[in-house]
Amino acid sequence: MDLPGDALAGLERVRSRFAHVDLVVATDVDVPLLGFKGTAAITAEGKGASKQQAQDLDRALGRFAQVALQTLGEEQAPGRLVATQGLGAGGGLAFTLALLGGRCGAGAAVAADAVGLAGRLEGCDLVVTGEGCFDWASLRGSVVATVAEEALAVGVPVVVVAGQVEIGRRETLSIGVESAYAVAERPEQVNATLADPAGTLAARVERVARTWSR
Numbered sequence: 001m002d003l004p005g006d007a008l009a010g011l012e013r014v015r016s017r018f019a020h021v022d023l024v025v026a027t028d029v030d031v032p033l034l035g036f037k038g039t040a041a042i043t044a045e046g047k048g049a050s051k052q053q054a055q056d057l058d059r060a061l062g063r064f065a066q067v068a069l070q071t072l073g074e075e076q077a078p079g080r081l082v083a084t085q086g087l088g089a090g091g092g093l094a095f096t097l098a099l100l101g102g103r104c105g106a107g108a109a110v111a112a113d114a115v116g117l118a119g120r121l122e123g124c125d126l127v128v129t130g131e132g133c134f135d136w137a138s139l140r141g142s143v144v145a146t147v148a149e150e151a152l153a154v155g156v157p158v159v160v161v162a163g164q165v166e167i168g169r170r171e172t173l174s175i176g177v178e179s180a181y182a183v184a185e186r187p188e189q190v191n192a193t194l195a196d197p198a199g200t201l202a203a204r205v206e207r208v209a210r211t212w213s214r
Contacts, residue, residue, distance in 0.1 A: 003063050008071045015072070015100050023102035026110040027089035030141055032082065034062050039088030061092050068099050108146035117150050126212055127151045127158045128205070134162035134180050136171070145175050152176035159212065161205055163193060181208050 031042050040061060044054035065082050086104045087095040094104055112118070121127060129147040131138060138144045144160055151158045157178045165182040172180050183204045184193040193200045 003060075003067050005067055005070065008068050011068060011071045011099065018100045018102075021101070023097060023100060024110060025086075025089075025094050025097045025102040025104040026107035027086040027094050027104055028107045029089050030085040030106070031088035032085055033065060033088045033092055033095045034058055034082055039092055042088070043091065061095075064092075065095065072099065106141045106146070108141060108143045111143075112146050112150060117147070118153070121151055121154050121156050124151075124156050127156050128161060128208070129158060130161040132163045133166060134160050134164070134172075134182075135166040138167070139171060139175055144177065148176040159208060161201070161208060163197075164190070 029042075031037060031039050033039060035041065035058070038058055038061070040049075040054045040057035044057055045051065049057065069082075082095075084098075084104070086106070087098055089104075094102075098104060127147060129144050131142065131144055134144065148158045158176060160172070160177050160180040161183065162180065163183050165180045167180075169180075172178075181204060183197075183200050184190045
């Protein structure tokens with residue numbers, strides 16, 4: 001069903017209520033709202049939608065964006081809100097918050113700034129960070145990449161402890177990570193790791209600690 005042009009008539013009034021609010025949108029992915037690399041194309045199939053349904057969703061989001069921008073009088077500059085990386089996060093929720101005046105940022109960077117990570121790293125001898133799977137997606141905008149960038153700026157070495165490590169040392173070093181350690185070092189160890197995640201993680205971290213102890 002096509003969205004009528006006056007469906008969002010109250011949007012400008014709602015946005016005005018947020019005029020004095022510092023609305024920060026922390027996103028965990030950098031996908032745009034629309035297109036071949038947009039939120040529907042990238043995430044819909046993983047949520048159970050068919051390719052046809054993903055295309056239908058993309059068109060529906062496009063129509064929503066068109067009506068919203070027209071309502072706000074910004075139809076001549078759609079690129080700012082539609083093509084911007086990160087606005088497809090949450091199935092387009094980030095785009096909606098941007099319509100209300102929100103400013104988007106990578107979630108990891110926003111969190112690092114909020115907790116004062118840069119200051120906390122000063123005087124540290126080693127930084128240990130990690131995630132479920134340390135892979136190609138970890139090299140850009142992730143918690144690991146953000147922590148590594150902050151630590152590199154103050155000359156503190158960083159190691160990663162992850163459930164699995166799927167990238168090599170060259171890629172690891174490219175973002176400033178000295179070493180990456182997998183809890184499940186081989187595919188056949190994954191089930192055992194999942195059966196006792198706390199125990200296997202603790203054992204791996206203990207070995208890493210011995211390696212880096214002075």
